[in-house]
Amino acid sequence: MSTKPVHAPTDQFPTHANCLHLGGIALTQLAERVGQTPFYAYDRALLSARVTSLRAALPAGIELHYAMKANPMSAVVQHMAGLVDGLDVASGRELRVALDTGMNPARISFAGPGKSETELRQAIASGITLNVESERELERAATQGQQLGLRPRVAVRVNPDYELKSSGMKMGGGPKQFGIDAERVPDVLSRIGQLDLDFEGFHIFWGSQNLKPEAIIEAHDQTFALAYRLAEHAPSALRTLNIGGGFGIPYFPGESRLDLAPIADNLARHLPQTASRLPGAAVVIELGRYLVGEAGVYVCRVIDKKVSRGHTYLVTDGGLHHHLSASGNFGQVIRKNYPVAIGNRMDGARETVSVVGPLCTPLDLLGDKMDLPAAQVGDLVVVFQSGAYGLTASPTGFLSHPEPTEVLV
Incomplete structure (x- = not known):
C-alpha cells in the first residue's frame, strides 16, 4: 500500500533537501532540539490556517468552538x-x-x-x-x-x-x-x-x-x-x-x-x-479533529532493521502505546495505514516494509507492508494526521515505556 493518501501530507509539511520541515524547522534539527524520540509536534501555522480557511468557507454568524478532547x-x-x-x-x-x-x-x-x-x-x-x-x-x-x-x-x-x-x-x-x-x-x-x-x-x-x-x-x-x-x-x-x-x-x-x-x-x-x-x-x-488533526505528526526513530522470512521490519522506539489510533486499535474495524514517511529520507530507492514498535504484541504496528524510502537505523519515521486523538487517546502505561513529549512549533 502506498505511503501517500490522495492529498500528500507534504502539501502541508514541506520538504527541503530531502528532509521534512515542521514549523519552518528541519525535522532533524527539531529532533535535536526536542532531545528525544518519540515525540509529537504540532504546527501552529497550520492550526491558524485551518481556522482561517474554515471561517472563510462558513457563512457569517456561525460560531466556532474547539472540542479539547481531540488534543x-x-x-x-x-x-x-x-x-x-x-x-x-x-x-x-x-x-x-x-x-x-x-x-x-x-x-x-x-x-x-x-x-x-x-x-x-x-x-x-x-x-x-x-x-x-x-x-x-x-x-x-x-x-x-x-x-x-x-x-x-x-x-x-x-x-x-x-x-x-x-x-x-x-x-x-x-x-x-x-x-x-x-x-x-x-x-x-x-x-x-x-x-x-x-x-x-x-x-x-x-x-x-x-x-x-x-x-x-x-x-x-x-x-x-x-x-x-x-x-x-x-x-x-x-x-x-x-x-x-x-x-x-x-x-x-x-x-x-x-x-x-x-x-x-x-x-x-x-x-x-x-x-x-x-x-x-x-x-x-x-x-476537534477537523481543526487540529492534520496539523500534527508523531515522530519515532528506527532502532533496528530486520528481515524475517523475506519481509523487512523497521523496529522503532514508538508504537501503539503512544499512538493507538495509528495502530488501528482506536475504532478501525479493518486496519488501514495512516500516511507514513521516513522524515529525513523523503526520496531515493524504495522498499516494502512494516513499521513496528518495541512492544511484545503483534498489535504494535504503525505501518503494514508500506512502500517507503529505504531506511537505516537512526532514521526518523513520521506518522502524519496525528494532531488529534494521539497521545491522550493511547495506553501510555502499557509495558511501562517512557512517555513521548509534545511540542508546538
Whole structure:
C-alpha cells in the first residue's frame, strides 16, 4: 500500500533537501532540539490556517468552538483559544486547562456522561455551561447549585432520533449513553423551569469523522428541525444552539478532503429561519479533529532493521502505546495505514516494509507492508494526521515505556 493518501501530507509539511520541515524547522534539527524520540509536534501555522480557511468557507454568524478532547495539550489549547469563539471540555482536568487560557467561562461548555460531583461543582462554580446528559445529572447539578448558592448554567444535550450516515463514530440516534433522548427532552425542559436553572440551549451531536457533505447536510437539516420543535417547550429563549461537528479529515488512500461549499450553502439557507424562530440564539459548530488533526505528526526513530522470512521490519522506539489510533486499535474495524514517511529520507530507492514498535504484541504496528524510502537505523519515521486523538487517546502505561513529549512549533 502506498505511503501517500490522495492529498500528500507534504502539501502541508514541506520538504527541503530531502528532509521534512515542521514549523519552518528541519525535522532533524527539531529532533535535536526536542532531545528525544518519540515525540509529537504540532504546527501552529497550520492550526491558524485551518481556522482561517474554515471561517472563510462558513457563512457569517456561525460560531466556532474547539472540542479539547481531540488534543488537550495546554499549549495547543492556548493557541486555539485565541482563534475560536469557545471551548468544549470533557473532564475536570480539561476544564482547568480551558480556564487557564483566559477564555470567558460563558464560552466554555462541559459535555460527557458520568460527570463526578467534583466536576459538577467545578463547572457550576466557574460559571461555564453544563451540557446535561441525563435527568439524574440535571437533579445532581441543581443540588450542587443549591449547596454553592449559585444558579447553574445548563444546556440539554439531546440524543436525536436520527444518526449521521457514513459517520466514523456515531454519537447520536438509537440507544446511546450520550445525551437525553429527544422524546424525553420536553419533560426535562419543564423540570429545568421548575428548578429555576439558567437555561442556555441545546447541544445536538450526532456523529464524527464524516467526509460526505450530503450526509452532514441531511444531519444539519434534521438538527435544525428538531431544535425548533424542542424550543417550543423551553423554559426561556435559547441563547445557544450547538449543532455539533462531524467534519472529517482524510486518513487513508482513496479518501478526499471534505468539500465545505455545499455544507456552507446549506447553513446559509438555514440561518435566516433560525434568526426568526430562535431570535438571539448563537449557532455553534463544535469541532476537534477537523481543526487540529492534520496539523500534527508523531515522530519515532528506527532502532533496528530486520528481515524475517523475506519481509523487512523497521523496529522503532514508538508504537501503539503512544499512538493507538495509528495502530488501528482506536475504532478501525479493518486496519488501514495512516500516511507514513521516513522524515529525513523523503526520496531515493524504495522498499516494502512494516513499521513496528518495541512492544511484545503483534498489535504494535504503525505501518503494514508500506512502500517507503529505504531506511537505516537512526532514521526518523513520521506518522502524519496525528494532531488529534494521539497521545491522550493511547495506553501510555502499557509495558511501562517512557512517555513521548509534545511540542508546538
